[in-house]
Amino acid sequence: MPIRREHRFFYPIDWPQLSAVIRFGRARGACESCGRPHGRTVIHLGDGRWWDDVAAAWRDGRGRRVRLAPGTVDVLGIARRTRVVLAAAHRDHDTANNAAANLAAFCQRCHMIHDRPEHQRRRWRTLFRRKALGDLFRGPYG
Template sequence: MPIRPENKARYPKNWKREIRPAILDRAGHCCEGSPAYPDCRARNGEPHPVTGSRVVLTVAHLDHQPENCDPDNLRAWCQRCHLVYDAEHHVETRRRTGEKRNAQMALFDGAES
């Protein structure tokens, strides 16, 4: 998953240069398998054996905290594994974003009165 601009400062300076490559090397540039798909071993850059889409390995934070770069908290996952693992987290993030947007709109609407 791409790093959102508002979260970029939460990642260590050596994320791209050292941490991410070390996790991908540990995994042999294959998906390490997620709780939903423990046997997934989709290989980076090749067609996914189930979906057929080109695999782009991502590095997932199991606790969703970019600051926690302990190797035990990080997994090399294909898009399928990462998206399924993060599904609930994405729903919660969308809900909070919607609430903020609605609050801002309410302030804006009130300013016109």
């Protein structure tokens, strides 16, 4: 995933090489959480279950094989396609901690799930800041 211009100075200068080592060296081009392969288009059901072409099996959001009972899921009606892109993520959300144990190779879905609490915290802080600025310059909200 691209790094925003205003956040680039938080990352080390060799971040692209470090990220490549984690994503393709250690993780061998697959998500370390669910096992989705980098650069391939996968068919998924939107709830974490996805079709693994290599194993010819459905997998859940953690990469374990699952069986779909015939008729329980309208696979053709809800199946979607997604191109998988791996990104290196900081497990503790600290961009200064670049130890190998703190970095993980995640697909888009797993990365968003991992970062959800941090995104919620930032969203709350942004909304709180906007309200505070509104109170300061335009009076209290109604």
